[in-house]
Amino acid sequence: MKDVAAHAGVGLSTVSRVVAGSPGVSLEKTQAVEDAIAALGFRRNDFARTLRTGATHTIGVVVTRISDPFYATLIGAIERRAQEHQMLVLVASGTDDPDEGVRVLQRVLSRQLDGLILVAHEDADYGFLAQEQRAGAPFVFVDRPPRGVDADLVMVDNENGAAAAVAHLVAAGHQRIACIAHVSGRFTSERRQAGYRAGLRAAGLPVDPALIVEVEDDVDACATALRALFAADAPPTALFTTNSRTTTAVLQALRALGEAPALVGFDDFALANLMTPPTTTVAQDPTAIGEAAVDLLFERIAGAAGQPRRIELGTRIIPRGSGEIAPR
Amino acid sequence: MKDVAAHAGVGLSTVSRVVAGSPGVSLEKTQAVEDAIAALGFRRNDFARTLRTGATHTIGVVVTRISDPFYATLIGAIERRAQEHQMLVLVASGTDDPDEGVRVLQRVLSRQLDGLILVAHEDADYGFLAQEQRAGAPFVFVDRPPRGVDADLVMVDNENGAAAAVAHLVAAGHQRIACIAHVSGRFTSERRQAGYRAGLRAAGLPVDPALIVEVEDDVDACATALRALFAADAPPTALFTTNSRTTTAVLQALRALGEAPALVGFDDFALANLMTPPTTTVAQDPTAIGEAAVDLLFERIAGAAGQPRRIELGTRIIPRGSGEIAPR
DNA sequence: TTGTACGCGTTATCAG
DNA sequence: CTGATAACGCGTACAA
Numbered sequence: 248m249k250d251v252a253a254h255a256g257v258g259l260s261t262v263s264r265v266v267a268g269s270p271g272v273s274l275e276k277t278q279a280v281e282d283a284i285a286a287l288g289f290r291r292n293d294f295a296r297t298l299r300t301g302a303t304h305t306i307g308v309v310v311t312r313i314s315d316p317f318y319a320t321l322i323g324a325i326e327r328r329a330q331e332h333q334m335l336v337l338v339a340s341g342t343d344d345p346d347e348g349v350r351v352l353q354r355v356l357s358r359q360l361d362g363l364i365l366v367a368h369e370d371a372d373y374g375f376l377a378q379e380q381r382a383g384a385p386f387v388f389v390d391r392p393p394r395g396v397d398a399d400l401v402m403v404d405n406e407n408g409a410a411a412a413v414a415h416l417v418a419a420g421h422q423r424i425a426c427i428a429h430v431s432g433r434f435t436s437e438r439r440q441a442g443y444r445a446g447l448r449a450a451g452l453p454v455d456p457a458l459i460v461e462v463e464d465d466v467d468a469c470a471t472a473l474r475a476l477f478a479a480d481a482p483p484t485a486l487f488t489t490n491s492r493t494t495t496a497v498l499q500a501l502r503a504l505g506e507a508p509a510l511v512g513f514d515d516f517a518l519a520n521l522m523t524p525p526t527t528t529v530a531q532d533p534t535a536i537g538e539a540a541v542d543l544l545f546e547r548i549a550g551a552a553g554q555p556r557r558i559e560l561g562t563r564i565i566p567r568g569s570g571e572i573a574p575r
Numbered sequence: 576m577k578d579v580a581a582h583a584g585v586g587l588s589t590v591s592r593v594v595a596g597s598p599g600v601s602l603e604k605t606q607a608v609e610d611a612i613a614a615l616g617f618r619r620n621d622f623a624r625t626l627r628t629g630a631t632h633t634i635g636v637v638v639t640r641i642s643d644p645f646y647a648t649l650i651g652a653i654e655r656r657a658q659e660h661q662m663l664v665l666v667a668s669g670t671d672d673p674d675e676g677v678r679v680l681q682r683v684l685s686r687q688l689d690g691l692i693l694v695a696h697e698d699a700d701y702g703f704l705a706q707e708q709r710a711g712a713p714f715v716f717v718d719r720p721p722r723g724v725d726a727d728l729v730m731v732d733n734e735n736g737a738a739a740a741v742a743h744l745v746a747a748g749h750q751r752i753a754c755i756a757h758v759s760g761r762f763t764s765e766r767r768q769a770g771y772r773a774g775l776r777a778a779g780l781p782v783d784p785a786l787i788v789e790v791e792d793d794v795d796a797c798a799t800a801l802r803a804l805f806a807a808d809a810p811p812t813a814l815f816t817t818n819s820r821t822t823t824a825v826l827q828a829l830r831a832l833g834e835a836p837a838l839v840g841f842d843d844f845a846l847a848n849l850m851t852p853p854t855t856t857v858a859q860d861p862t863a864i865g866e867a868a869v870d871l872l873f874e875r876i877a878g879a880a881g882q883p884r885r886i887e888l889g890t891r892i893i894p895r896g897s898g899e900i901a902p903r
Numbered sequence: 904t905t906g907t908a909c910g911c912g913t914t915a916t917c918a919g
Numbered sequence: 920c921t922g923a924t925a926a927c928g929c930g931t932a933c934a935a
Binding site: 619 | 913
């Protein structure tokens with residue numbers, strides 16, 4: 248800025264005013280400054296600016312795995328919504344390692360962004376955020392509650408979504424419905440298993456522990472689990488899977504095994520309608536989740552105080568074929 | 576830091592040394608400082624640090640659409656590779672609007688990150704980067720060359736990949752192979768169309784303009800185009816699609832039309848093996864692309880000068896069934 | 904309308 | 920081994 252001021256033959260603050268678009272600079276000098284800026288290829292240093300003003304006009308998003316389509320869509324929605332507020336969105340992604348996730352979060356925190364939207368790592372303790380919460384930037388969690396700290400949270404009604412899936416299969420005539428549950432992401436897995444049980448009870452059906460299996464979401468693990476299920480005396484006639492990674496792994500395994508039971512999966516996924524038969528899913532709306540999170544965050548940034556809030560969005564069954572197969 | 580120094584009864588620089596992990600502080604004072612830090616919940620302000628040192632230890636990635644699985648995977652690879660260098664990765668995403676993309680890029684640039692990996696927007700002019708290039712942080716483009724500036728670039732050999740797809744279909748006995756090309760993303764589309772033509776010529780087959788159609792990647796547009804193709808006097812017996820969005824749109828359209836020609840698609844996609852029949856693809860390796868980009872970038876950050884370099888990675892055909900169907 | 908001077912929170916230098 | 924002090928680039932009272 249000093250160089251620009253010298254080049255334009257004006258004072259430092261005049262340059263500052265021009266750059267900031269503040270009023271009260273003569274047309275003449277404005278022009279001179281702009282010419283100097285162009286000539287020197289000057290751009291304001293955001294670090295110095297932020298150091299001075301304290302505001303970054305930027306929100307951060309920290310997720311566990313950016314390549315997960317669900318998070319990718321969520322982030323897209325957050326960016327669109329935030330851009331309406333002239334906010335830049337910076338995304339950082341952790342890994343499967345909870346410590347790494349916390350480390351990334353720490354580094355993002357030290358950037359003192361105006362606000363943060365976070366997906367909690369299951370195995371990390373977010374207790375250190377409590378002091379941030381009082382003094383620092385606001386944050387909103389998404390998808391599942393963090394351990395160790397109470398904060399704003401946007402998630403879906405996992406329990407009712409799962410219960411609806413079971414009801415859908417019951418309506419198709421099924422009595423023996425297995426639950427293939429993911430193990431990574433315990434919170435959602437447990438809530439959806441609970442919903443599965445509630446759905447069975449609501450239909451007056453017994454909960455058979457032999458029909459509930461927890462698996463890693465790889466094809467081999469699913470194949471092993473399914474083989475065991477179908478080899479039992481009273482095999483299931485329908486499956487409920489608790490997230491999209493598990494659903495697709497199960498679909499691969501089923502193809503390998505040559506089985507085609509009725510199936511409803513939690514989470515919608517791209518190309519579900521191109522499966523054979525097309526896969527019925529319980530869809531969350533990642534766009535709505537992202538928008539709700541941004542809105543919550545901006546209320547906090549604007550100064551809203553008060554207790555942590557929890558928003559629970561609904562789910563929606565998308566019947567495509569696999570969930571409407573009648574029992575043999 | 577001043578507060579911490581006061582609380583610990585030491586000088587400012589001692590606190591700085593402890594925080595930075597610099598050697599040469601007595602155990603005693605180190606402990607006192609650490610206690611004070613914990614008591615006060617202090618964290619170093621990265622803006623002030625960067626303002627002083629000039630280094631952010633952060634690289635930025637700016638893509639056009641973060642929810643595209645290809646970019647999502649690419650970003651994941653970049654993050655893993657960058658973390659090996661203790662670098663934080665910040666991702667920002669533009670929109671379909673080229674101006675918006677440039678605006679986002681400008682804001683990221685003013686953050687003076689150590690380096691940038693960029694996916695160029697087709698309709699944007701990157702001429703303004705030329706002066707950055709001389710003075711500012713290094714950047715590497717990915718997937719396609721930017722308009723208006725010459726810079727390091729990592730991409731795949733689109734032409735040979737497409738030619739290989741055609742050769743694969745020719746080997747299955749096809750003579751009339753249509754090319755369904757995407758319109759958004761002209762560069763890759765054109766290169767792959769050129770490869771398609773080269774593949775035909777290499778096989779001694781004529782290039783029939785009636786068999787080349789450019790479509791938006793939505794299902795309706797593809798259905799319309801396909802209907803016209805199949806209604807012609809000499810309909811194609813095989814299809815080549817130029818990117819994954821087009822491939823999946825074509826698959827949806829084909830299902831609606833009840834057609835099942837041989838098909839090879841450029842770009843691999845999740846669940847390709849669950850299509851009916853499983854879809855043969857020409858796969859790029861987004862992980863390798865991301866890693867190459869990071870390596871190139873780090874060489875520049877380390878001070879490598881010289882002409883812009885261009886890395887062209889190979890592709891690989893994954894035969895799954897749809898590409899091995901013989902003509903009827 | 905314009906310019907001067909100070910401070911934001913760090914790190915680097917230098918003297919002790 | 921330690922501490923005082925001068926930058927880093929900018930915004931903003933305040934004075935002119």
